Amino acid sequence: MEFEFSPKVQELQRRVQDFMDDHIIPRIGQYHEEVVIGGASIPSFMEDLKALAKEEGLWNFFLPHLKDDEPGTKLTNLEYAPLAEIMGRVMWASEVFNCNAPDTGNMEVLHMFGSPEQKEKWLKPLLDGEIRSAFAMTEPDVASSDATNIQTMIKREGDEYVINGRKWFITNAAHPNCKILIVMGLTDPDGPTHQRQSMVLVPMDTPGVTVERNINVMNHISPEGHCEMLFRNVRVPASNLIHEEGSGFMIAQARLGPGRIHHCMRSIGQASLAMELMCERALERKTFGKYLHEHGTVSEWIARSRMEIEQARLLVLKTAWMIDAVGAKEARKEISLIKAIVPSLQTDVVNRAMQTFGAMGISPDTPLADLWTWGRALQYADGPTEVHIRSIARMEIKAASERRGQYDNFLTPPDRS
Ligand SMILES: Cc1cc2nc3c(=O)[nH]c(=O)nc-3n(C[C@H](O)[C@H](O)[C@H](O)COP(=O)(O)OP(=O)(O)OC[C@H]3O[C@@H](n4cnc5c(N)ncnc54)[C@H](O)[C@@H]3O)c2cc1C
Known part of the structure; x- marks a missing residue:
């Protein structure tokens, strides 16, 4: 058993720590002024810092299956762990390196299960840090720690899916760059318990998608939001289905x-x-x-x-x-x-x-x-x-x-x- 990280990981630990020391920790006060006191959604320096981290190759560490033509540094989960630990010390730092939840999980879903068109349209800008995304599973009306309870309907009508339901605690939905949602709902309410659900991609600007409120967490307002959302007769092309029906x-x-x-x-x-x-x-x-x-x-x-x-x-x-x-x-x-x-x-x-x-x-x-x-x-x-x-x-x-x-x-x- 080896308890030491490889020279490659030690070098990355040093570089991420240096980036934190030089560019992130000195801006903690400014973040507080602009976002916590000033109410801005994004601090004014965020896009510049993201560009710098990307230029330095400190980008997309979280995806072990990253392809050679995709931006970022390909690491195993074990190699990523000590870097996530360094970034986690400042709550907003992971975004600078494009390693923030829930975008990371959504990128993994698209990487594993997305069609070539879905990857081109949504995964590419997410990997480039140009847009953000949200994952909508939890619902106020059912105990959502048991995902088989989910009630949102995703009904096939011709070449479209029609979505109706209410979700809440949807992280990122208040972020101005949040452009795409992965929504989980029922496509076959009478099917076998674990094959009733599917996931579809829903652009934020689709008619019928409403962010009703950003829910405070312990009286703390997070700028990216943990939002309550309504989906009323939301129509998306059938090609927005991720993977296949019943795989949600x-x-x-x-x-x-x-x-x-x-x-x-x-x-x-x-x-x-x-x-x-x-x-x-x-x-x-x-x-x-x-x-x-x-x-x-x-x-x-x-x-x-x-x-x-x-x-x-x-x-x-x-x-x-x-x-x-x-x-x-x-x-x-x-x-x-x-x-x-x-x-x-x-x-x-x-x-x-x-x-x-x-x-x-x-x-x-x-x-x-x-x-x-x-x-x-x-x-x-x-x-x-x-x-x-x-x-x-x-x-x-x-x-x-x-x-x-x-x-x-x-x-x-x-x-x-
Ligand atoms: C800050 C924040 C961000 C979130 N972001 C997202 C997001 O981006 N997308 C999304 O879809 N959801 C999100 N969630 C929602 C989160 O995933 C759910 O709150 C969680 O799955 C629990 O579901 P619930 O709230 O419906 O609790 P319930 O399912 O109603 O459960 C209530 C309580 O029952 C207890 N319980 C449940 N099952 C058992 C058991 N088997 N044994 C003993 N006790 C049990 C637990 O203590 C649990 O807290 C977020 C939540 C928070 C707080």
Whole structure:
């Protein structure tokens, strides 16, 4: 087993970190002024930074199947992991490198399942960072952590599909560059449970598509939006179907595998940043005659945070390695393990850091409140924690039932004869 990254990855780690240090971290204040206080959707420097990152070849790291004629650096999931961790430390940084969700997942869907025309029209501008996209699955009226509940209708009429339904928490839908949606709905409501759903491409400007509101998350307004949307008699050409009718559930599963691991990689970066800030604060603040780190409680928070981060990072890397080696389907237990562990770990570590900062910890003067909000949201997004825990338990019990009897010799009940 090799614990060191390859020279190629170490070089990329250095270059991404340098880019963060030179161009992104110095603009955190400006982002705050323009977007958080000023209400802009996109900071004025975003397109210039994207062009610079692309020029430097720091672009599209997330796509292991990137073709030679597509822009970006082709990496495995394991090679991408440490870069995502660096980018994740600033909430908006991944967009600079065209590695931001949900566009990454949507690009993967189009890469894997899109027709040549769909790729030319939508994948190409997404890979070039010219447009953004959204993925619309969740609905207010049904428990959407079980995707078989989805009710939006996608009905074939001649050469078109007609879409009717309501979606919410659709990330990116408020972004001015969001031009295309992948919508999941029912094409065959009476078919087998996992073959009723399909996915279609819906341009944002199609008549009948309405963004009704950008939903605040923990009272935080995100400029790209987590939106409630209405689809009323929305008509798209039949050629906008992705892959084939009935494949929606299968595509959703394929899309969420790598997406979940990317979120976890970024969250490890956020937890690390929070821990480092906690240490800084504990070194400079004194109460009752001692520095904060000299109080047992705070020193335990620091040690516990380090222990948890290191454990989680190793599991995230193992999961990335498994996706590369055997695919997301075979790695589904590991994907559920990290998705159940990392978002709560992130909020636990950030919570300790906020407490160490005193009242300042929940003010906008540190990134901690924003990080915590995102970690909390991630306990739902891409499947709630409890659903992943359920999957892990089911897989463990299935394995146990297959090896039943194997442990009989470990059991030594008293002879009652
Ligand atoms: C910030 C943010 C961004 C999002 N972005 C998107 C997006 O871009 N596109 C999109 O389609 N969706 C998006 N979502 C929605 C997200 O995927 C859903 O919220 C999630 O799938 C859960 O669905 P639900 O909200 O309908 O919860 P429900 O399905 O109603 O579940 C409610 C709760 O029940 C519990 N539960 C469910 N099943 C079990 C079980 N088996 N055992 C124990 N407890 C269980 C869980 O605690 C769960 O939170 C986003 C959500 C957030 C918060």
